[in-house]
Amino acid sequence: MSASTQQPAIEVRDLAFRWHAGAPPVLDIPELIVERGQRVFILGASGTGKSTLLNLLGGVLRPGQGEVTLLGQPLRTLRGWRRDALRADHVGFIFQMFNLIPYLDVLSNVTLPSRFSAARRERANARGGVEAEGMRLLAHLGLGDRSMLGRRPTELSVGQQQRVAAARALMGAPEVVIADEPTSALDAGHKGAFLELLLSECATFGTTLVFVSHDRALARPFDRVIAMADINRAGAGGAPGGAHGG
Amino acid sequence: MAIVRLALCSLRNRWVTATLTLFAIGFSVALLLAVEKLRTETRASFAHTISGTDLVVGARGGSVQLLLYSVFRIGGATHNISWESYQDIRNHPRIAWTIPLSLGDSHRGYPVMGTNLDYFRHYRFGREQSLQFEAGGPFNDLFDVVLGAEVAHRLGYELGDMIVIAHGTGKVAFLEHDDMPFRVAGILKRTGTPVDRTLHISLDGMEAIHVDWHGGTPPPPGRRLSPGEVRQVDLTPRSITAFLVGLDSRAATFQVQRHVNGYRQEPMLAILPGVALHELWSLMGVAEQALLLVSGAVVAVGLIGTLAVMLAGLNERRREMAILRSVGARPRQIFLLLVSETLALALAGIVAGLGMLYLSLHLVQPVVQSRFGIRLAVTAPGWHELALLSLFLAAALLVSLIPAYRAYRNSLADGLNPRI
Numbered sequence: 001m002s003a004s005t006q007q008p009a010i011e012v013r014d015l016a017f018r019w020h021a022g023a024p025p026v027l028d029i030p031e032l033i034v035e036r037g038q039r040v041f042i043l044g045a046s047g048t049g050k051s052t053l054l055n056l057l058g059g060v061l062r063p064g065q066g067e068v069t070l071l072g073q074p075l076r077t078l079r080g081w082r083r084d085a086l087r088a089d090h091v092g093f094i095f096q097m098f099n100l101i102p103y104l105d106v107l108s109n110v111t112l113p114s115r116f117s118a119a120r121r122e123r124a125n126a127r128g129g130v131e132a133e134g135m136r137l138l139a140h141l142g143l144g145d146r147s148m149l150g151r152r153p154t155e156l157s158v159g160q161q162q163r164v165a166a167a168r169a170l171m172g173a174p175e176v177v178i179a180d181e182p183t184s185a186l187d188a189g190h191k192g193a194f195l196e197l198l199l200s201e202c203a204t205f206g207t208t209l210v211f212v213s214h215d216r217a218l219a220r221p222f223d224r225v226i227a228m229a230d231i232n233r234a235g236a237g238g239a240p241g242g243a244h245g246g
Numbered sequence: 247m248a249i250v251r252l253a254l255c256s257l258r259n260r261w262v263t264a265t266l267t268l269f270a271i272g273f274s275v276a277l278l279l280a281v282e283k284l285r286t287e288t289r290a291s292f293a294h295t296i297s298g299t300d301l302v303v304g305a306r307g308g309s310v311q312l313l314l315y316s317v318f319r320i321g322g323a324t325h326n327i328s329w330e331s332y333q334d335i336r337n338h339p340r341i342a343w344t345i346p347l348s349l350g351d352s353h354r355g356y357p358v359m360g361t362n363l364d365y366f367r368h369y370r371f372g373r374e375q376s377l378q379f380e381a382g383g384p385f386n387d388l389f390d391v392v393l394g395a396e397v398a399h400r401l402g403y404e405l406g407d408m409i410v411i412a413h414g415t416g417k418v419a420f421l422e423h424d425d426m427p428f429r430v431a432g433i434l435k436r437t438g439t440p441v442d443r444t445l446h447i448s449l450d451g452m453e454a455i456h457v458d459w460h461g462g463t464p465p466p467p468g469r470r471l472s473p474g475e476v477r478q479v480d481l482t483p484r485s486i487t488a489f490l491v492g493l494d495s496r497a498a499t500f501q502v503q504r505h506v507n508g509y510r511q512e513p514m515l516a517i518l519p520g521v522a523l524h525e526l527w528s529l530m531g532v533a534e535q536a537l538l539l540v541s542g543a544v545v546a547v548g549l550i551g552t553l554a555v556m557l558a559g560l561n562e563r564r565r566e567m568a569i570l571r572s573v574g575a576r577p578r579q580i581f582l583l584l585v586s587e588t589l590a591l592a593l594a595g596i597v598a599g600l601g602m603l604y605l606s607l608h609l610v611q612p613v614v615q616s617r618f619g620i621r622l623a624v625t626a627p628g629w630h631e632l633a634l635l636s637l638f639l640a641a642a643l644l645v646s647l648i649p650a651y652r653a654y655r656n657s658l659a660d661g662l663n664p665r666i
Binding site: 051054055080084085087088089093098099101102108112113115116117180 | 248251252255256258259260565566568569570571572573574575576577578579661662663
């Protein structure tokens, strides 16, 4: 897509993050490299700093020490709005639950990223238009029924909601999709199906997938499995009481 | 713009609270504008009660009191001025015209005023408008009466009807000049001033019904003069209540005023109607301010209600903000979203308020016109209203900053993982 094609999708070096100066670090990661197109499973229970890591990868939090590089862009020196723009253009997110804006219908939820990112809007347009792309993604994820498009999130089952969230994350072909426990609200049968769909979509588009979960059973189909405990020297016990649940 | 569209969708989703808030704002805006309209129209109609008159002259007393009885025909004079003094003053070389006024009688609560034909020639109200006849013309005969528009309309009089004048100004008359009825010779067009409430007769007519009275009591039966006999008598008035003065030039105002106020033969007072009107209005200023204060308070209540609704929703919307952040919204855009929502409510409220205002104006206008003689013109909002509305919007903008700032702070603190 750009001159940075050769760089890895995500590169973390000597990262240390603490909530307050003097507080023990939540994250202390000497190195983490995710190559483009790789589908990575990060295994971590809550309290291991994974939510903080995802906030850092998405450019919502600014690294204190060390560097997080996203698609060749070092994040630490970027101003807040540049990090927001980078996230808007290149990263799709899926959360554990309540992924959807309650007052927008299904299709509007899916096309939402293209409202905040011209790059993703253009990529969607190149594939036949924003709405067409949204409907295509929904169809791929098994929500092709036209009556689905105008529904409100509250009218959907949790499984359907998560698939809509996946379609949104993939909207406008971002290079990276970050999924934070996206299956933990689903029952066993739906978990596998959802995972399969997500992985195949990412494979089709060559999307880098960072999938975070505490559920080791889900790790099998991934290219690579990383345990938080192995990369984060800050380890357990560093969880602050504050702004990162999940 | 994406954010504004989001704001509208968000409001539509909460349409019950949004509609209620919108109506609260609408009512407060309508009330504010209605009070302002009433205030300005009352003030304008008040200031336009009399125009073209340079001085009002009466017996010495308070200037507001003189204005009240001579122009508004409210209350009465404690003293009259003698016919001789009036003749003397009106011969002043700078005086172009005078209108003598003689008050004290009434007809079913409406004041009866004796004057002469100069009244129809020189009296001006509003923007230098002269009196026009709806029907008939000025009084010709001794027992002719010319009715103000409201008198004729309310009491259902037409040309040629006979009217009996009551002695004194009370609503219930104990003594009536029933031996000398008057014939309706003319009906004036509506002026929106106290003229509408007045019955006009000639000074001679006023003198005629009192000529055989002594000290406020009628003559005993049998010694009354008949209308035929009274025509033989000299009907030159002995006194009048007040007179209006027009000068040949405005520049002479103070000279003539000094001349009247320093008149040796009889204590008299000359006032400038504009100044006295202003004085009278400032007496009513307190009520005016109170009215304004109340409508201002209603606006504040409307805005506080909006603020409460916006703030109450914020906590349960933290997840929504995090989702927006995850798809690339900047904290600044979250801020903008909340500002847009509040402003959209305020704008819709203004539209609703204008709708309510014009609807109610349309409904009450005829009532106010006939009851109080105030014409509430149903006109498009003028600069004053637009200024008020802009002020309201500015206040709404200020209020919107509070939830917007909180949402901004929340979204910075929460990032992608809201505390809920």
